[in-house]
Amino acid sequence: MTPRQKRMVLVGLILAGVAGAVFLALTAFQKNLLYFYTPSQVTSGEAPKDYTFRVGGLVVKGSVKRSEGVTVRFDVTDGVATVPVVFTGILPDLFREGQGIISIGKLNGQGVFEASEVLAKHDENYMPPEVGDALKKSGQLPPEAYKDYQK
Amino acid sequence: MIAELGHFALVMALMMAVIQALFPLWGAQSGNALWMAVAKPAARSHFLFLLTAFVCLAIAFISNDFSVLYVAEHSNSSLPLYYRITAVWGAHEGSMLLWAFILGLWTFAVTLFSRSLSEEMLARVLGVMALTSIGIELFILFTSNPFDRIVPSPADGNDMNPLLQDFGMTIHPPMLYMGYVGLSVAFSFAIAALLGGSLDSAWARWSRPWTLVAWIFLTFGITLGSWWAYYELGWGGWWFWDPVENASFMPWLVATALLHSLAVTEKRGAFKAWTVLLALFAFSLSLLGTFLVRSGVLTSVHAFASDPTRGLFILVFLGVVVGGSLLLYAIRAPMVKDNARYAFVSKENLLLLNNILLVTASASILLGTLYPLVLDALSLGKISVGSPYFTAVFAPVMAPMFLLAGIAPMFAWRQADANRIFKRMWPVFVASWILGIGLTAAFFKADDIRAMAGLGMAIWLAAGALMSLYARVSLRANFWEGLRSQSPSVYGMTFAHLGAAVFLVGAVLSNQYSVEKIVRLAPNESTEIGGYSFKFLGVNDVSGPNYRAKEGSFQVSNGDKPVAELKPQKRVYKVQRNTMTEAAIDPGFFRDLYVALGEPMDKGAWIVRVYVKPFIRWIWLGGLLMMTGGLCSVADRRYRLASAKLRESIGAVELGAR
Numbered sequence A: 001m002t003p004r005q006k007r008m009v010l011v012g013l014i015l016a017g018v019a020g021a022v023f024l025a026l027t028a029f030q031k032n033l034l035y036f037y038t039p040s041q042v043t044s045g046e047a048p049k050d051y052t053f054r055v056g057g058l059v060v061k062g063s064v065k066r067s068e069g070v071t072v073r074f075d076v077t078d079g080v081a082t083v084p085v086v087f088t089g090i091l092p093d094l095f096r097e098g099q100g101i102i103s104i105g106k107l108n109g110q111g112v113f114e115a116s117e118v119l120a121k122h123d124e125n126y127m128p129p130e131v132g133d134a135l136k137k138s139g140q141l142p143p144e145a146y147k148d149y150q151k
Numbered sequence B: 001m002i003a004e005l006g007h008f009a010l011v012m013a014l015m016m017a018v019i020q021a022l023f024p025l026w027g028a029q030s031g032n033a034l035w036m037a038v039a040k041p042a043a044r045s046h047f048l049f050l051l052t053a054f055v056c057l058a059i060a061f062i063s064n065d066f067s068v069l070y071v072a073e074h075s076n077s078s079l080p081l082y083y084r085i086t087a088v089w090g091a092h093e094g095s096m097l098l099w100a101f102i103l104g105l106w107t108f109a110v111t112l113f114s115r116s117l118s119e120e121m122l123a124r125v126l127g128v129m130a131l132t133s134i135g136i137e138l139f140i141l142f143t144s145n146p147f148d149r150i151v152p153s154p155a156d157g158n159d160m161n162p163l164l165q166d167f168g169m170t171i172h173p174p175m176l177y178m179g180y181v182g183l184s185v186a187f188s189f190a191i192a193a194l195l196g197g198s199l200d201s202a203w204a205r206w207s208r209p210w211t212l213v214a215w216i217f218l219t220f221g222i223t224l225g226s227w228w229a230y231y232e233l234g235w236g237g238w239w240f241w242d243p244v245e246n247a248s249f250m251p252w253l254v255a256t257a258l259l260h261s262l263a264v265t266e267k268r269g270a271f272k273a274w275t276v277l278l279a280l281f282a283f284s285l286s287l288l289g290t291f292l293v294r295s296g297v298l299t300s301v302h303a304f305a306s307d308p309t310r311g312l313f314i315l316v317f318l319g320v321v322v323g324g325s326l327l328l329y330a331i332r333a334p335m336v337k338d339n340a341r342y343a344f345v346s347k348e349n350l351l352l353l354n355n356i357l358l359v360t361a362s363a364s365i366l367l368g369t370l371y372p373l374v375l376d377a378l379s380l381g382k383i384s385v386g387s388p389y390f391t392a393v394f395a396p397v398m399a400p401m402f403l404l405a406g407i408a409p410m411f412a413w414r415q416a417d418a419n420r421i422f423k424r425m426w427p428v429f430v431a432s433w434i435l436g437i438g439l440t441a442a443f444f445k446a447d448d449i450r451a452m453a454g455l456g457m458a459i460w461l462a463a464g465a466l467m468s469l470y471a472r473v474s475l476r477a478n479f480w481e482g483l484r485s486q487s488p489s490v491y492g493m494t495f496a497h498l499g500a501a502v503f504l505v506g507a508v509l510s511n512q513y514s515v516e517k518i519v520r521l522a523p524n525e526s527t528e529i530g531g532y533s534f535k536f537l538g539v540n541d542v543s544g545p546n547y548r549a550k551e552g553s554f555q556v557s558n559g560d561k562p563v564a565e566l567k568p569q570k571r572v573y574k575v576q577r578n579t580m581t582e583a584a585i586d587p588g589f590f591r592d593l594y595v596a597l598g599e600p601m602d603k604g605a606w607i608v609r610v611y612v613k614p615f616i617r618w619i620w621l622g623g624l625l626m627m628t629g630g631l632c633s634v635a636d637r638r639y640r641l642a643s644a645k646l647r648e649s650i651g652a653v654e655l656g657a658r
Helices: A003-032 A039-043 A129-137 B002-030 B039-062 B069-074 B081-089 B092-112 B119-143 B167-196 B201-232 B243-268 B272-295 B308-335 B347-377 B387-410 B418-443 B449-473 B479-485 B488-513 B617-634 B637-657
Strands: A033-037 A053-059 A071-077 A082-088 A100-107 A113-119 B383-385 B515-521 B526-529 B532-543 B547-558 B561-566 B569-573 B579-582 B584-586 B591-600 B606-614
Touching (some): A003 B387, A033 A039, A039 A082, A053 A129, B002 B119, B002 B167, B039 B092, B039 B119, B081 B092, B081 B167, B167 B243, B201 B243, B201 B272, B272 B308, B347 B387, B387 B418, B526 B606, B532 B591, B532 B606, B569 B591, B579 B591
Parallel strands (some): A082 A113
Antiparallel strands (some): A033 B383, A053 A071, B526 B532, B547 B569, B569 B579, B591 B606
16 A cells, blocks of 8 residues: 555544544443532432432441341431431441441432442541542531541 | 661762763764763663662661651551561552662663664663653652651551552562553653654664563553452452553553554554654553552542642643653654555554554543543542443453454465455354354353353454464474474464453453352351352451451362362451451362451351352463563564664664764
8 A cells, every 4th residue: 555545544544443432432421420429419309319329428426237137227427418328248348437438329219328339448547539528518527537647 | 877878869869860861862962972971871870879769768667767757657567577678669659769760770771781772872762761760750859758757756657558468569569660661661762763863663673672571561560460459359359440450551552552563663664653652652651640540639449648749740740741752753753754565455454453442442441530530620520430431442442353363463464365364264263153152152151142252252362373373383394393483472472362362261251150149157057159158167366467367267168079168367457457358269270269258247147258250360361371472572582683783774774864
């Protein structure tokens, strides 16, 4: 092929590749973006029903209850509002009452958040930024929960 | 004292880096041989100072010098010696020092293996590497100095994060950084070639072994990381599409593309401009990865407490490197004459397709990784992009890639005879798919399309690699002589493609057929999963050097036949009071048995997580095979023989350019 033809093939292939990738990415985005909501937003009805999203905050002290099986219930708060969460499975090692967590799941008809995943960070002094912001917004950021190593 | 010495050595390293950048680059530009000759000694003493700084930090850890802030925060006197050394790169400051040290090591390696290189090229390469060093060393000195003192010094340290107290931490970061940072050699070479205007196949031949070695380390580092996450994190997964994993995977994809396109540039003199661009991208993505990991802008399992000035510094540095190199490329690339001619049906075009697919895959991962950051920065909401996005985008891009990789080695350079190849390969293609579908139906499920497609593709890829080897060998009269006469790089390619096939088998089968059960077990109760019976015998107290643990005991049997005894632990580390789950795994070639303790319940019962994961070892075996392929290719004598001729040809080309 002449250099000119080669360039056209190259440009054509790149265009096709980009178009294909953009199409794939956009369709995948539409289905798989996870939005974050604070407990206040969830209780005020801002959060979607039947759509997976993330909610985060501090685990309310004394709220963790294990049933006979492997299902666990606990409440998550941003200091203003509280959302009950139900989760079936094993909680992460750093899950503790009073600790900042993020859970991924859906809101059911009774206003209970059915979590499919609960995340607590490996560094116990680390606050998920979303949770930190949510607490700051509600003015409930406990200083001892957000101590920064660097300072 | 030792900390001050380390700090001083680091400052001296920076000074040396300035000398190593300034004189050689200016000398190469103005043709001053004396200034160019500064490059080698400056680079070597630069490395020596970095080595001193690194050793000083290690000594501070080994001698439990808690008056050094970084040591006090990340070590403890009860930490075993082995982990005290690992703790050197256990957190931000030390791992940045490791980054700088490894860059120095690569620079040093370039000075050792550069005899074949023209003075001018060597001066430019070392100068560009020094510029990168300056950026990183300034970053360490101004925002993350590991040698800062703390007054008053604490009696004991805060301990290393228990999660990192593992063999994986000892070896995974150095290997990964060797790969990441090694791409800077290819980058410096590309920049040096652009500066000197000598972009030719000699450049590609020189750059290729360096890229290959970096790629081998990167492959090894990623494979190790995946294996480590699997056994350590206790979730039983091997890849999470975590932003930090993506940060290492994107450079790998582009480096893989670069290896293939370097082959074209070296052998055929085509794709010159594109190859240079890939070299620039590969290292830019490495730097971007560093930025993502080190700035703390991402929420991930690897996230560290962050400091905004750090993020800003790396972002500016990234902007300078990417912007500067792309600007240089824009000015110089039009001068590159690409006059190689080849037909539409040729190896060149298939490798071009390979490149486009790999870069597309990398770009779609980049999009998913950066999109949440952009939205957050514009205050449009906090979102996260989970693994469903990545699998949805990645699989369709990689599928044609695997299909093409099966047949591409059969194609000839310049012009391939498509009819002959199709005649030869279609029975293999059909047989692979029948085998893939048949095996899935016979051993797993009869209607699982994904597994069938994955397995069919893997068999096709492996068969293609072996067929192409056979085609080369059968040109010789004698089979054994044919095998012997192949160059190591042919075996390299065969191993690497086989590795990809083995990886694909592992990934598909373990994803499709892993079974998991979360169950509450009282002592002497058992649970059945995937044909195995796990009997829980109870929990004992055990203790380690710096932790106490509850150790569960499980008897696994297959029917009446005992298979394994698994002892997972739940550890509590004494200093940080962290709880850690240590899963117990019975590894096997065809399946892994995996038990992790969850939470204790009343009456000695525990919630436990059990998995049976078929073929999961094949994932890492595939990575190791790819690495082996890389090692074979590096051993190719042609690079050493070629490098002797290289000097003349570079000299000739440069004369021609003037």
